[in-house]
Amino acid sequence: MTYCVGVLLNDGIVLLSDTRTNAGFDNIASYKKMFVFEAPGERVIALMTAGSLSVTQTVIARLRDAIDDPDQTETPSIMKAATMLEVAQIVGDTLSRVTAEVSEKLERMKQGATASMILAGQRKGGGPRMFLIYPEGNFIEATEDTPFLQIGEHKYGKPILDRVVRKDMPIDDARKALLLSMDSTLRSNLSVGMPLDLTVLRKDELKVSETHRFEPGDPGFSAMSDAWSRTLREGFSRIEI
């Protein structure tokens, strides 16, 4: 499985994804699930993917092909779309089409393949926006009331987000909240694994402001994880009921 989470803030967007992919329990590998498309000063778009690798890789490849040579493909270029909403429509349509093609092949084997995505970005003249794109190609957008979106194994890491995430929190706090949410998921579910990819898009910078890969054993992440465990255990022993 996978866990990807993004949060839309007044100051920008923070995105975090794991890299574990498995086909059954004995075929485990690492694949990047964070993809960035950038025309600095003009627009920046990030995509995180969960689900069947055969679907997500094909979607990303078609989006890239369309950017490289918009006249040769039926997919429009997401770097030319007028708004982020139009980008979401292009990604949703591509996802829906690829899912249908792959599923047609798999149906003969009585199997299916689906994927979902988190799309985030900003174009010149617009604000930062973030969307969750469902396997069917339709999508919802992050708002003031629901500033975070999750795909994959989202339940383990939701309680901490429910408690601390707000649209007006600083980027560094959101970064920490996403890392703690991921930490809870890593501990409780074997199918989500390091390394982690973090991407920050600060508002109006129109480029990737920060990107970081946390490798297994990353000292900063490990220290945070240990400190959080201590906080929970000490808090637990103090609580009365």
Add this chain to the structure above:
Amino acid sequence: MTYCVGVLLNDGIVLLSDTRTNAGFDNIASYKKMFVFEAPGERVIALMTAGSLSVTQTVIARLRDAIDDPDQTETPSIMKAATMLEVAQIVGDTLSRVTAEVSEKLERMKQGATASMILAGQRKGGGPRMFLIYPEGNFIEATEDTPFLQIGEHKYGKPILDRVVRKDMPIDDARKALLLSMDSTLRSNLSVGMPLDLTVLRKDELKVSETHRFEPGDPGFSAMSDAWSRTLREGFSRIEI
């Protein structure tokens, strides 16, 4: 949905269940999911249920019928079974049979109905034991390494259990851990709801040692919930990454 969780300790067993039941979003009701069978001094058995109410109610009814009049039913009495393992087999067989009967009716409507259960208890001459019974009727048992079992919406409340629950913790700490696990689930998932039913079976008492219903707005539970939120928020603001 539902969330039920139990923990097997050196000192006994603690069980906690919610009461929310829904058929779709507009047909929400409260049903007890904690059932106790007791012959004080001889044996005590507790069952928590998750899944289709039509299945779980029929299973409980058949188990009761068999206790009341063991000669008149094909189900053996769980109050007469030689061991807790045999009790698990009786419950598993009954669940499997009822699921098959209900599913046969529902198949015509292209629907299915399943349920799972947590069975816990102690008989005179044996130790406290706890089992998770799957919809198919097979089961697993709680052990030293895995002292807690969950059914229903189990993911939201798993991270806190993974961090603090140990078989050698005192009953009061386990009680607190289960209530905090439930609290995280209640906050993150609308389909799990108050009131809550707590049951404690202290080792070798061979009766229900404690039972408590937490109604919505219970002052103790609310205070614990608020204190835990404060702990998490304060801990969150102190953590550095």
